[in-house]
Amino acid sequence: MIHTFPTLTPKGLLSAMASETAPCLLDVRLAEDIADPARYLPGALAVPHQDTQTLQALAARNGAVVICHKGLKISAGVTARLRNAGVNAWRLEGGHIGWIDAGFPVLTEAPNTVLAPLAATPAETAQIWAIARFRVPMAEMLAVPRADLLGVAQRFDAVAFSDIDIPDLPGLHDLLAQASLSALFGAQCAAASDPRGAFPHLDAAYRGWVCHETFTPNAATQAICAGKEQP
Structure with missing residues (x-):
C-alpha cells in the first residue's frame, strides 16, 4: 500500500486561497x-x-496549510500534530523555498485592519477582493461610508484598501482588469450590500482560471475549496 502525506503544491495553494473557506497559512519556520x-x-x-495551542486555535475554523523552510520535517510534524487534534492540515510542498521557486511572491507583514467603502465600484470591489484573499486574509475588514474612510483609519489604526499593494500572482491583475469592465460583474456589485457580497463570483472566476490555464488541482485542493476534508 502506498501511504501519502497530506500535502498541497504551491499552485494548489494558489487555487485554495480564492475561497471564503480558505485554510489559514501557518509559517512555522525557525528563526x-x-x-x-x-x-x-x-x-x-x-x-x-511548538506553540500547539495557538496553531490549533488558528486552524480550527478552516484548517491550515503549514509552511516551513523547505517543506520537510517541521511542517510534517506540525501537520501531523494538528491532525491528531482533529484539525484539517496540509503541509506546503517545498515550503517557503518551494513557493519562491514556483515564481510566487513573498511579502512583508500586513496590516491587521483594512477599510473598504460601501457602494464600491466594480474596479474597487475587485481590488478589495484581491487584497482580502491574497494579501490580508486574516485581517479585519471594515466596510464604511466613503466619506468616513479617513476618519475611521485614524481612529482605528486601519489602512485603506487603496494603500495596500496587490501581490503579483499569476492571472490576478488580468482578472481584475476584466472584472472592472464586465457589465455582469457590475450588476453583481450593485446587488451586494457591501463589496464582500461579490467576492464569491471572483473566487469562482480565479479558481476556474487556475484550473484551466495553469494546472489541474488535486483532490486536496478541490476539497479545501469546497470547505471539506480531503476524501
Missing part, C-alpha cells in the same frame, strides 16, 4: 531561516512550531 527583513507567503502568520 534562523527567516531573512531580515522578514517576508512571508501572502497572508501567512508566523507561529513557533
